[in-house]
Amino acid sequence: MKRKTYKDLVAEIAPQIKECFPWDVEERMNKGDDLLFLDVREAHEYDTMHIEGSLHVPRGILETAVEWDHEETEPELVKARNRQIVVVCRSGSRSVFATYTLMQMGYKYVTSLKTGLRGWNEYDLPLVDMEGNVVDPEVGDRYFANKLLDFQRKPADWVEPE
Known part of the structure; x- marks a missing residue:
């Protein structure tokens, strides 16, 4: 089996799901659509904003x-199979995988x-933020900026193992 990268996996799954841009969501919100936003980031990310x-x-x-009878069961999400x-x-990458998973598990209107x-x-x-205070967009820009550390970058002499 040929090794795939994270980007390969996202590109493979993305055509099988529905995606939308922020302005599409804003339009749906302005029309009064009852949207459930599901944030699949880690707790420290969610807590920040x-x-x-x-x-x-x-x-x-x-x-x-998304199922009953588990310690992680989230009742609102279990009941949301027919919600938008x-x-x-x-x-927008982890959400591709999560959307695909939800579709496989019977969610009909997931984007x-x-x-x-x-x-x-x-x-x-x-x-x-966690207190409900609106975050300044410039603070958000700094938070969402790429923070790749030197040791996380692929070395110039790196050879992929076979």
Whole structure:
């Protein structure tokens, strides 16, 4: 089996799901659509800033959160199989995987936010902190900026193992 990268996996799954941009979501909100925002980022990311009223279920527990009888069960999400759900993450990649999983588990109206919360913030849509205070978009810009550390970069002499 040929090794695939993270980007390969996202590109493979993305055509099989629905994606929307922040301005599409804003239009749906303005029309009065009853949207459930599902944030699949890690807890520390969610705690820093998120869409007000969004439901937080980290991607790592998603499969058990959507079914009854698990410690991770999230009743609101279990009951939302026929609701319009917009899945969000930082950049729009983890939400692709989560959207695909939800579709496989019987969710009918689920969409991934293309560009993620980074794009949401760039479009000047509101984010709040844990106390419900609106986050300044410039603070969001700094938070969502790429923070790759030197040791995380691929070395120039790196050879992929076979």
